[in-house]
Structures are given as C-alpha cells and as structure tokens.
Amino acid sequence: MLAELTLLTGQNDVAVITINNPPVNALSPGVPEGIAAAFAKIEKEDSVKAVVVIGGGRTFVAGADINEFGKITSGKGMCLDEIKPMLLRVENCSRPVVMAIHGTAFGGGLELAMAGHYRVAVASALVGQPEVKLGLIPGAAGTQRLPRLAGVAKAVEMCAEGNAVKAEEALKSGILDRLIEGDLLAGAIAFANEVADKPAPKTRERNGKLGENADIFAAARETARRKQRNLIAPLAAIDAVEAATKFSFEQGCEEEQKLFTKCLFSDQSKALIHVFFGDREVGKIPDVPKETPVIPVNSVGVVGAGTMGGGIAMVFANVGIPVLLKESDQAALDRGLGNIQKNYGNSVKRGRFTQQFADERLRLIQPTLRYDGFAKVDMVVEAVFEGMALKKEVFAELDGVCKPGAILASNTSTLNIDEIASATSRPQAVIGTHFFSPANVMRLLEIVRGKATGKEVIATCMQLSRKLGKIGVLVGNCMGFVGNRMFGPYRREAQFLVEEGASIEAVDNALYEFGMAMGPLATGDLAGLDVGWRIRKEYRHLQKPGLRQPFTEDRLCELGRFGQKTGAGWYKYDENRKASPDPEVAALIRKWTSEAGIPQRQISSEEIVDRCLYALVNEGARILEEGYALRAVDIDIIYLNGYGFPAYRGGPMWYADTVGLKKVYERIREFQQRHGEWWEPAPLLKGLAEQGKTFAEFHARQGAAA
Ligand code: NAI
Numbered sequence: 001m002l003a004e005l006t007l008l009t010g011q012n013d014v015a016v017i018t019i020n021n022p023p024v025n026a027l028s029p030g031v032p033e034g035i036a037a038a039f040a041k042i043e044k045e046d047s048v049k050a051v052v053v054i055g056g057g058r059t060f061v062a063g064a065d066i067n068e069f070g071k072i073t074s075g076k077g078m079c080l081d082e083i084k085p086m087l088l089r090v091e092n093c094s095r096p097v098v099m100a101i102h103g104t105a106f107g108g109g110l111e112l113a114m115a116g117h118y119r120v121a122v123a124s125a126l127v128g129q130p131e132v133k134l135g136l137i138p139g140a141a142g143t144q145r146l147p148r149l150a151g152v153a154k155a156v157e158m159c160a161e162g163n164a165v166k167a168e169e170a171l172k173s174g175i176l177d178r179l180i181e182g183d184l185l186a187g188a189i190a191f192a193n194e195v196a197d198k199p200a201p202k203t204r205e206r207n208g209k210l211g212e213n214a215d216i217f218a219a220a221r222e223t224a225r226r227k228q229r230n231l232i233a234p235l236a237a238i239d240a241v242e243a244a245t246k247f248s249f250e251q252g253c254e255e256e257q258k259l260f261t262k263c264l265f266s267d268q269s270k271a272l273i274h275v276f277f278g279d280r281e282v283g284k285i286p287d288v289p290k291e292t293p294v295i296p297v298n299s300v301g302v303v304g305a306g307t308m309g310g311g312i313a314m315v316f317a318n319v320g321i322p323v324l325l326k327e328s329d330q331a332a333l334d335r336g337l338g339n340i341q342k343n344y345g346n347s348v349k350r351g352r353f354t355q356q357f358a359d360e361r362l363r364l365i366q367p368t369l370r371y372d373g374f375a376k377v378d379m380v381v382e383a384v385f386e387g388m389a390l391k392k393e394v395f396a397e398l399d400g401v402c403k404p405g406a407i408l409a410s411n412t413s414t415l416n417i418d419e420i421a422s423a424t425s426r427p428q429a430v431i432g433t434h435f436f437s438p439a440n441v442m443r444l445l446e447i448v449r450g451k452a453t454g455k456e457v458i459a460t461c462m463q464l465s466r467k468l469g470k471i472g473v474l475v476g477n478c479m480g481f482v483g484n485r486m487f488g489p490y491r492r493e494a495q496f497l498v499e500e501g502a503s504i505e506a507v508d509n510a511l512y513e514f515g516m517a518m519g520p521l522a523t524g525d526l527a528g529l530d531v532g533w534r535i536r537k538e539y540r541h542l543q544k545p546g547l548r549q550p551f552t553e554d555r556l557c558e559l560g561r562f563g564q565k566t567g568a569g570w571y572k573y574d575e576n577r578k579a580s581p582d583p584e585v586a587a588l589i590r591k592w593t594s595e596a597g598i599p600q601r602q603i604s605s606e607e608i609v610d611r612c613l614y615a616l617v618n619e620g621a622r623i624l625e626e627g628y629a630l631r632a633v634d635i636d637i638i639y640l641n642g643y644g645f646p647a648y649r650g651g652p653m654w655y656a657d658t659v660g661l662k663k664v665y666e667r668i669r670e671f672q673q674r675h676g677e678w679w680e681p682a683p684l685l686k687g688l689a690e691q692g693k694t695f696a697e698f699h700a701r702q703g704a705a706a
Contacts, residue, residue: 017039017052019034019035025056028065033082039089048095052189052192053090053099059103060105060113061108072264084140097118097200098116107130107138110138110142111142112140125166125167127164127165127176128163129142129158132228136233136269138240141256143252143256145204151173152213152245156217159241160224230646232262232268233268271647271654274650275647282634283472288458295405297464299324300321300381302382303381304385305336308411310340310343312381312435316468319467324368324373324374325368326371328369340365374401379409382395382411388415388419395410410430410432417477421453428453428454428457429457432477434447442642443470446475447465447472448475473638475638482620491520493611495552496675498521498552499550499551499552500598503581507519515646524570525570530563570582610667614668616652617653618679620632621682625682632657654696657694666689
C-alpha cells in the first residue's frame with residue numbers, strides 16, 4: 001500500500017518522491033507513513049544529494065483527508081497523529097528537500113510544503129490554509145511555520161480568512177522560493193542541484209520575520225469579529241499565530257494543538273464539515289444516476305426581463321452562453337436592459353469585472369420582442385409575472401416554437417409545475433429552475449421536478465447549475481417548494497411574536513444574534529412585503545376558519561408600507577436604504593393588538609429564536625417525510641445558500657439534530673399547548689424523537705416526490 005501511495009525514484013543524485021493518492025493526494029492514512037518511509041530510505045543512501053517531493057496527477061497535496069476529522073471526533077481514528085512526526089522527519093532530512101507544487105497546496109498540503117527546505121511552483125499553483133472554512137485551524141504546525149516564511153500579517157490573514165493565495169503572491173511573501181516555467185519536475189530537479197551543496201534552511205528555525213506585532217493581532221481580531229460573526233476558529237487561528245511570536249517553535253506547536261482540538265470538537269466545526277459534505281451530497285439523486293445523459297446547453301432564451309429575468313440572463317452570459325431575452329413590450333425591454341447595463345457597470349466600478357469582460361457579456365444578451373430565434377435555443381427559462389394563466393400562455397407559445405428536446409424551465413416561486421407543463425405537448429421537457437434574488441448573486445438554485453420531468457432534463461439542470469456557479473438542489477413540486485414553504489411558518493411566528501408584545505427590533509436582533517444574515521422582519525422589508533400580501537389575498541379562501549392568522553404585515557401593506565422599495569415597512573428607510581425603527585409602527589401595533597384583544601407580555605430572546613426556528617424545522621420535517629426533499633442535508637443546503645442561515649449552525653435540520661430532536665419535540669409540544677394548532681408536531685419529528693434518532697439518519701423513499 002505504501003508503495004502505491006508514494007513512489008521513490010532517482011534522477012542522477014536527486015531522489016524524487018511522488019505522492020499518488022488520487023484524486024487530490026489528500027494526506028489519508030498511509031500517505032504520511034509512505035512519505036516518512038521514503039525519507040528513512042533516503043537517509044541511508046549516500047549518493048542522494050537532494051530530494052524533490054511532487055504530487056502525481058493534477059495536484060500537489062490538496063489537504064488533509066476531511067473524513068479523518070469526523071473519525072477523530074467520534075473516537076474512531078487518530079491518523080492526524082502521523083502527520084506531525086512525518087513533517088519533522090522531512091525538515092530534519094540531512095539533504096535539501098525541494099517541494100514542487102502544482103495545482104493546490106492547501107491545508108496539510110501547505111504544511112507539508114513548509115516542512116521542506118525550499119518550495120518551487122508553477123505559476124498557476126495556489127497555496128492556502130483554508131481550515132478555518134471548516135471551523136478549524138491548521139493542526140500540523142501551519143500556524144507556526146507560515147509566519148516564519150510569510151511574515152505575521154500574511155500568516156494571520158491566510159489562517160484566519162482561509163483564502164487561497166496565487167503563486168506569484170506566495171513568491172513575493174516568501175512562501176515560495178521560485179516559480180518554474182515549463183516542466184515542473186525538471187525545474188525542481190535543476191533547483192535541487194543548485195542548492196544541493198548549501199546548508200538546508202529549516203523553516204522552524206527561521207525567526208527573522210517574527211517581530212513585535214501587537215497591532216496586527218488586534219486589528220485581525222477586530223476584523224474577524226465583524227466579518228466572521230460568532231465564529232471561534234478565526235480567533236483561534238489568530239491566537240495560534242500569535243503563539244508563534246511569543247513562544248519557541250515547540251511550545252507554539254503545543255498551543256496550536258490545544259486550539260486545534262478545541263475547534264475540532266466544537267459544534268461549529270462539525271456543522272461546517274457537514275456543509276462541506278452536504279455540498280457534494282445534494283448532487284446525488286437516487287434515480288438519476290451519474291451516467292444519465294445530459295443535453296448540451298449552448299444557447300438559451302429567457303422570457304421576461306424583469307427583476308429575475310434580467311439577473312438570469314446575466315447568469316448565463318457570465319459563463320459565455322448566448323441569451324435571447326424576450327419581453328412583451330419595448331418599454332419593459334429597455335428598462336430590463338438598462339438594469340443589466342447598470343449592474344455590469346457597478347461590477348466594473350467595484351473591480352469585479354473588467355470593462356472588456358462586461359462588454360463581451362453584454363453582447364451575448366440579445367434583446368427581442370418576438371420568439372424569433374427561439375427555435376434554435378437549447379433551453380428557455382421563463383420569468384414572467386407570477387400568474388398561472390400567463391405562465392400557461394407562455395408555455396403553450398414555447399411549445400409551439402421550441403425545437404424538440406429543448407428544456408422548458410419556469411422560474412416560478414409558487415406555482416404548480418405540473419399544471420404549467422400541462423399547457424405543453426411535452427411535459428417531460430418542463431422543469432422548475434427557481435433562482436433566488438438577485439439571481440446573478442445568490443448561489444441557490446431550487447430545481448423543481450414535475451411528475452413527468454425527464455431524467456435527462458433533471459441531470460442537465462443539476463450539471464448546468466454548477467457551470468453557472470450555483471448549487472442546484474432537487475426539490476419536489478409542492479406549494480412554495482422547499483425554501484419558501486418553510487419560510488412561511490418562520491415569518492408567521494416572527495409576526496405573532498410582535499403581536500404578542502415583542503418589539504420589531506427584538507425579534508430581528510434575536511435571530512441576527514443566532515447568526516442569521518438578517519432578521520425575519522427586515523428580510524420581509526428587503527424582499528417587498530407586498531409579494532406575500534398578494535399571495536395571501538389569492539389564497540385566503542384556503543385558510544381554515546377560526547385559525548389564528550397574523551395581520552400586521554397585511555395592515556402595513558394596506559398603508560402602502562411595502563418595505564425598502566417604498567421607504568417604509570416594518571422599519572423606515574432613508575435614501576440610502578438605511579433602516580431605523582419607526583415609532584409610528586410600534587404605536588400602530590399596540591393599537592391593533594389592543595383592538596384584537598391580544599394580551600401583551602415580555603418575550604425572551606430564547607423564545608423568539610425557538611419559536612421562529614422550530615417553526616422552520618417542523619415544516620422541514622413534514623417536507624422530508626412527504627419526500628419533497630431527498631435528505632435533511634438538502635434542506636440545510638437550501639437554507640444556507642438561499643436564506644442567510646449561518647453555515648456554522650449547519651442548516652435548520654442539522655441545528656435541530658444538534659439541539660436533540662427530543663428537546664425540539666418537547667418544546668414544540670409546549671408551544672402547541674400554549675398557541676394551538678399551528679404547532680402540531682410533524683409525525684416524522686415525533687417518531688425520530690421517540691426513537692432517539694436524528695434527521696440526518698432519515699432517508700426519503702427512493703423515487704419519492706423529489
Ligand atoms: P417582474 O415583474 O420584475 O418581471 C416580469 C417581467 O415579465 C416583466 O418585465 C413583464 O413585462 C414580463 N412579461 C410579462 N409577460 C410577458 C410575456 N408574455 N413575454 C415576455 N415578457 C413578459 O417579476 P420578477 O420578480 O422578475 O418575477 C418573475 C418570476 O420569477 C415570477 O414567477 C416570480 O414568482 C419568480 N421569482 C421572483 C423572485 C423575486 O424575488 N422577485 C424570486 C424567485 C422567483
């Protein structure tokens with residue numbers, strides 16, 4: 001096994017160790033041992049003057065094996081223990097060791113590279129310590145060696161923020177010693193020959209860049225608290241780098257170990273690792289296997305150039321796919337194009353795109369008032385007003401003009417995909433692609449499967465979502481699909497809490513403190529309160545008589561307070577859309593609730609969080625049981641990418657699992673006794689709570705609605 005994972009060959013006097021653990025040469029069990037064994041052998045070979053370590057295949061070592069972290073926290077493995085002694089062995093090698101980097105040297109990969117005496121890389125290589133993104137810090141002396149090479153400021157930034165650094169920058173900051181043009185191995189061997197007779201510098205002994213840096217640490221902590229709110233790992237990473245400046249290398253490593261362990265066993269890290277695997281898991285659809293053929297999508301049509309249609313056109317153009325953008329009248333088309341131009345202009349101003357890139361993208365979007373050219377496109381995304389009659393009319397038109405095999409997608413956020421499909425002669429081609437606003441920014445794409453949607457169509461949309469830079473999650477065709485269906489109860493409880501005496505700010509603050517990007521009421525103001533108001537009016541006849549309904553938001557809408565767009569909603573807004581509490585609304589709510597005879601009381605932050613989140617979780621449990629989401633993690637990924645749920649809590653279902661479903665169930669029962677019918681516990685939640693199980697352990701029936 002060792003021989004397979006690492007290969008030792010000689011080229012004249014230079015020994016070459018090739019790490020072969022595809023696909024990314026992770027430091028899985030066996031790899032550190034293999035490297036250590038190769039060095040042990042080299043020590044015995046007098047003829048070897050220098051050593052080159054290189055990755056086989058497409059990359060150097062892309063990191064530790066993330067599966068191993070879970071094994072450690074569940075007490076099933078200690079493989080990481082092999083890494084640190086191996087690194088010391090590398091650094092103590094009596095011959096110069098040159099690390100040759102292509103692809104990525106991330107995490108454990110960079111830690112390995114830094115244990116070498118020299119590092120060379122191709123210009124396209126990336127290095128980084130991204131552990132913080134998994135709620136961790138480097139655990140194999142990365143926080144101790146990096147500041148010795150790159151200086152304290154760069155090391156703090158890399159370990160606390162986790163972003164990748166390009167080779168050229170890594171060269172400037174001292175992480176790399178040379179960029180290699182042409183063949184990496186040949187260049188690395190040439191470099192090794194140059195340094196073979198020189199004393200090999202051990203990174204752990206290079207203390208020149210560790211000076212007094214109190215200001216750097218204070219500023220980094222301030223930034224971390226602001227930008228990575230509530231997260232413990234960035235602060236731990238800063239502490240660990242600071243330890244490098246205060247203590248010996250060995251003591252610094254001990255400090256790092258303590259901080260690493262604290263992070264590894266934290267709920268935050270477990271949640272972030274769950275999210276890491278979840279991002280991959282959602283791509284797996286039991287009855288749509290990987291081998292399902294996909295339809296090439298090289299050109300698209302978008303119908304409707306409003307808020308969503310314009311953004312969707314940009315999403316396609318940004319990856320080089322030409323778009324026909326159809327509107328129903330010239331004024332709307334001009335408005336839509338104007339918005340797209342403004343959007344690209346802003347991106348250029350902010351330095352996200354070059355002018356040339358923006359111009360090229362804009363040229364890919366061809367405005368039209370007719371369906372001319374739609375016969376040739378591979379896919380159409382419809383984004384006209386939300387109304388069944390209009391959607392059916394548009395789909396019947398598309399059915400008439402589009403070629404056989406073209407995908408007909410709707411961006412509807414609430415309407416029944418099967419009914420839309422019934423307006424066509426090809427329901428197998430019809431699917432929902434529910435983008436989130438702003439479509440060119442938000443990463444989530446709910447892909448809605450209708451009864452007849454073809455497997456190729458599903459496979460194509462899932463694959464396309466990745467190409468578009470989105471994360472596609474397959475959901476079933478129910479009212480509101482997954483995200484919005486759950487959002488309803490969440491926002492209902494936020495309103496009820498206000499109507500029972502909590503202040504608007506108290507409700508929003510409690511959820512913001514929990515980690516949500518925004519509170520539920522502020523989110524309503526951002527999205528536009530009128531959207532829900534219109535939907536509620538349309539579906540009022542379906543409401544159960546006698547069941548308590550929130551009324552505040554409807555009343556605000558009746559007063560023309562639609563949120564940010566009208567300068568007033570739950571809050572009032574200045575011309576820069578900065579929110580401030582509005583005493584007028586507070587007074588109105590007091591008046592309305594007194595007229596309605598709702599007793600007012602003090603409400604704790606804990607109750608606010610539990611009411612809102614458990615409403616979300618309870619609905620999520622129903623969705624899961626009914627099969628509208630394939631797995632609990634699918635719901636989590638939807639909430640993290642579309643609704644501002646904090647990743648370090650793992651998503652609503654994971655959060656509930658962390659709290660313990662028994663506890664969640666009991667709290668919901670308590671709410672049911674106090675607040676009635678809305679709080680009927682989902683049968684799945686009840687069942688899992690009684691069996692002592694988690695949502696993560698529940699798998700929907702294969703081929704269920706989703
Ligand atoms: P919008 O009102 O901004 O834009 C709709 C556009 O469709 C208008 O410009 C209108 O002129 C055009 N249109 C109407 N009939 C047409 C036809 N026959 N041919 C071509 N164009 C036509 O609406 P918005 O917000 O962009 O919503 C579009 C769809 O996206 C709706 O189904 C909505 O539910 C959904 N959606 C909206 C989200 C949002 O946050 N606004 C989020 C996710 C989905």
